[in-house]
Amino acid sequence: MNSAVVPNIAIASAIPAKTVSLRLDECRKGAQVRIVDLQPQALFGSQDECVTLRLKELGFLPGAPLKIIGFGLLGSDPLAVQVNGTKFALRRAEAAKIRVELISGSH
Amino acid sequence: MSIRFALIGNPNCGKTSLFNRLTGARAKVANYPGVTVERRSGPISDLAEPAELLDLPGTYSLFVTSPDEQVARDIILGKIAGETKPDVLIAVIDATNLRLGLRLVMELKTLNRPMILALNQMDAARSRGITINTAGLAREIGMPVIETVAVNRHGTDELRKVLAEFAVNHAKNPLADDTQTLSLNQIDELSRDDSIEALYHQIENIMQEHVVQPVDLPRWQERLDSVVMHPVLGLVVLFTILMVVFQAVFAWASPVVDLIDAGFTFLGDAVSTGMPDGILKDFIVQGLIAGLGSVIVFLPQIVILFFFILVLEDTGYLTRAAFLLDRPMRGLGISGRSFIPLLSSFACAVPGIMSTRSISDPRERFITIMIAPLMTCSARLPVYALIIAAFIPEQTVWGIFNLQGLTLFALYFAGVVSAAIVALIMRRNQTREHYPLLLELPSYRWPMAYHLLMGLKERVWIFLRRVGTIILALSIILWVLVTFPGAPADATRPAIEYSFAGQLGALMQYLFAPLGFSWQMCIALIPAMAAREVAVSALATVYAVGGDNVDAALGTALGQEWNLPVALAYLAWFVYAPQCISTIAVVKRETNSAKATVWFTLYLFALAYFAAWATYTIASWLV
Numbered sequence: 132m133n134s135a136v137v138p139n140i141a142i143a144s145a146i147p148a149k150t151v152s153l154r155l156d157e158c159r160k161g162a163q164v165r166i167v168d169l170q171p172q173a174l175f176g177s178q179d180e181c182v183t184l185r186l187k188e189l190g191f192l193p194g195a196p197l198k199i200i201g202f203g204l205l206g207s208d209p210l211a212v213q214v215n216g217t218k219f220a221l222r223r224a225e226a227a228k229i230r231v232e233l234i235s236g237s238h
Numbered sequence: 239m240s241i242r243f244a245l246i247g248n249p250n251c252g253k254t255s256l257f258n259r260l261t262g263a264r265a266k267v268a269n270y271p272g273v274t275v276e277r278r279s280g281p282i283s284d285l286a287e288p289a290e291l292l293d294l295p296g297t298y299s300l301f302v303t304s305p306d307e308q309v310a311r312d313i314i315l316g317k318i319a320g321e322t323k324p325d326v327l328i329a330v331i332d333a334t335n336l337r338l339g340l341r342l343v344m345e346l347k348t349l350n351r352p353m354i355l356a357l358n359q360m361d362a363a364r365s366r367g368i369t370i371n372t373a374g375l376a377r378e379i380g381m382p383v384i385e386t387v388a389v390n391r392h393g394t395d396e397l398r399k400v401l402a403e404f405a406v407n408h409a410k411n412p413l414a415d416d417t418q419t420l421s422l423n424q425i426d427e428l429s430r431d432d433s434i435e436a437l438y439h440q441i442e443n444i445m446q447e448h449v450v451q452p453v454d455l456p457r458w459q460e461r462l463d464s465v466v467m468h469p470v471l472g473l474v475v476l477f478t479i480l481m482v483v484f485q486a487v488f489a490w491a492s493p494v495v496d497l498i499d500a501g502f503t504f505l506g507d508a509v510s511t512g513m514p515d516g517i518l519k520d521f522i523v524q525g526l527i528a529g530l531g532s533v534i535v536f537l538p539q540i541v542i543l544f545f546f547i548l549v550l551e552d553t554g555y556l557t558r559a560a561f562l563l564d565r566p567m568r569g570l571g572i573s574g575r576s577f578i579p580l581l582s583s584f585a586c587a588v589p590g591i592m593s594t595r596s597i598s599d600p601r602e603r604f605i606t607i608m609i610a611p612l613m614t615c616s617a618r619l620p621v622y623a624l625i626i627a628a629f630i631p632e633q634t635v636w637g638i639f640n641l642q643g644l645t646l647f648a649l650y651f652a653g654v655v656s657a658a659i660v661a662l663i664m665r666r667n668q669t670r671e672h673y674p675l676l677l678e679l680p681s682y683r684w685p686m687a688y689h690l691l692m693g694l695k696e697r698v699w700i701f702l703r704r705v706g707t708i709i710l711a712l713s714i715i716l717w718v719l720v721t722f723p724g725a726p727a728d729a730t731r732p733a734i735e736y737s738f739a740g741q742l743g744a745l746m747q748y749l750f751a752p753l754g755f756s757w758q759m760c761i762a763l764i765p766a767m768a769a770r771e772v773a774v775s776a777l778a779t780v781y782a783v784g785g786d787n788v789d790a791a792l793g794t795a796l797g798q799e800w801n802l803p804v805a806l807a808y809l810a811w812f813v814y815a816p817q818c819i820s821t822i823a824v825v826k827r828e829t830n831s832a833k834a835t836v837w838f839t840l841y842l843f844a845l846a847y848f849a850a851w852a853t854y855t856i857a858s859w860l861v
Contacts, residue, residue, distance in 0.1 A: 204469035205565040218679035
């Protein structure tokens with residue numbers, strides 16, 4: 132019985148290794164990514180849930196493809212991204228909430 | 239009661255241009271340009287039944303995150319006192335940005351109000367290769383769907399037809415529940431989360447079924463953004479644009495300014511020679527023509543400044559500037575979102591302060607309100623222009639710049655730097671709660687001539703109305719103050735020193751002597767509280783007593799009466815104060831706090847006093 136369980140675990144942990152997910156603020160300019168999910172962000176405090184929902188309303192939904200257009204001057208902040216054909220400016224704090232997986236481009 | 243329509247949609251969907259088209263010249267537009275934050279309404283033109291149209295602030299969602307979104311929501315729900323809720327909602331969608339717009343439409347649909355969907359900017363959508371099956375879409379979402387092109391004169395004809403039908407039906411059987419307020423279903427956040435996904439799922443199906451659109455935005459848009467939003471090139475572009483604007487305000491306007499000036503001089507001369515001497519002639523020439531003429535002369539500069547702000551806003555450039563400046567501004571406790579209110583404040587602080595309603599962070603909003611009047615408003619321009627023309631030689635420096643233009647730029651710059659310092663000081667006691675930026679960067683668009691003209695017309699009209707009311711009244715009062723009581727028969731000094739104005743000025747001079755201000759300058763500060771530009775006509779009235787020329791003569795008079803340190807100190811004073819009464823009133827209304835308003839007034843007064851004193855002292859020492 133035990134020997135049957137162990138390989139299953141090995142397979143399960145191998146899946147996330149293939150489709151590496153990272154935070155949007157770790158991506159490079161020009162990268163094409165797909166949104167995996169939205170994570171809580173301590174910086175927003177009690178606002179955090181509202182920020183998540185607003186992001187979703189604007190189209191930052193799991194599964195949505197997203198392109199990184201550019202960065203601001205200081206500390207690569209804010210980020211400009213395109214999602215569903217609409218461009219948005221996000222700060223690193225918002226971007227860090229968004230977990231993505233790479234479609235093309237490096238991170 | 240006539241039917242009431244309301245335009246609702248995302249920011250940047252072209253609601254206001256649609257509003258301008260539908261209401262045309264008959265629109266009773268609110269006082270302020272640019273961002274639609276205040277109530278704009280007007281009768282819809284060319285309808286058989288009377289119908290009223292309301293333009294609501296742009297919003298993404300009924301779950302609001304900023305004060306202006308809240309205004310839009312509360313009006314729709316009928317929650318604002320004295321404002322019955324609109325009978326029919328006209329949801330406006332930018333056809334090149336369908337998903338985002340449709341989401342709001344689907345959310346609005348849950349309110350079960352009569353609705354019409356306007357697919358705006360259909361021309362841009364078509365040229366991008368987007369095709370929309372409007373009949374299918376209408377069937378799917380259960381409301382009339384009409385394509386509109388606000389750029390074309392006839393682009394709204396079809397919408398007008400549909401509105402006419404609604405108006406006729408409404409006249410036959412008006413709805414009974416007009417005063418009832420609606421409420422959003424008490425959706426807790428968990429189910430709101432689910433409903434967002436469900437709505438987008440629905441939208442995806444609609445898009446699949448009825449819309450064909452290319453994946454990428456047009457190439458030229460991408461290329462433009464790669465320059466304009468480039469961290470270094472973008473800033474170069476931004477500062478170039480700002481420099482061009484300020485140079486244009488000074489250089490392009492001058493031929494028209496000279497023409498208007500010559501016109502008033504001619505008028506003054508004609509009246510002088512054509513009328514018998516006496517108090518009436520004195521009143522007309524000195525009080526009216528000189529007083530009003532000296533202010534109207536600055537209309538061209540104000541028009542040019544507003545023209546640039548409207549163009550930059552219409553093209554979608556301003557949000558790129560906000561993107562570039564977000565990080566630097568955050569160091570001051572404000573953000574890219576404060577950029578548009580602050581830029582509007584260069585035209586006038588009142589609409590600037592009102593447009594801070596789009597800022598979600600209350601603390602940031604407060605700081606922006608406090609520093610907005612440090613952005614040099616167009617009413618200060620007449621004062622600057624007069625003094626610069628009189629004291630700064632017209633010469634070219636570094637080959638391309640005009641010294642007068644540079645001085646003007648320096649004054650604007652002083653205001654901006656001071657604003658940064660004040661913001662920094664205020665940031666010290668800021669709570670460390672973060673608010674998101676989440677700023678949409680709309681597609682670039684050619685500015686629309688009709689929309690620009692409407693915006694400019696609005697500004698010119700407001701300015702001329704001020705000239706005809708406040709400035710006219712103040713000119714008359716001033717004339718009375720400088721004319722009465724007349725000098726005694728054995729007077730040895732100029733008559734004006736015996737007048738009320740002379741006495742008042744002498745009193746104020748005790749306070750202002752350390753700044754080098756003469757009593758004439760003190761008098762001019764009083765009406766400047768009502769409207770800053772009146773300082774010019776006040777100076778004209780005070781100094782032109784005995785002369786019959788308007789602006790050139792005033793410049794010459796100042797050149798003789800003041801020395802350079804005094805002139806510079808007066809300029810420094812106007813960088814900070816006197817705060818005009820309408821600004822103080824709008825600060826009171828927007829902060830809703832007497833304490834904040836008093837603090838605001840005192841800090842600006844103190845800053846003005848100190849700056850003028852320091853300028854006077856240093857300049858006297860240098861000259």
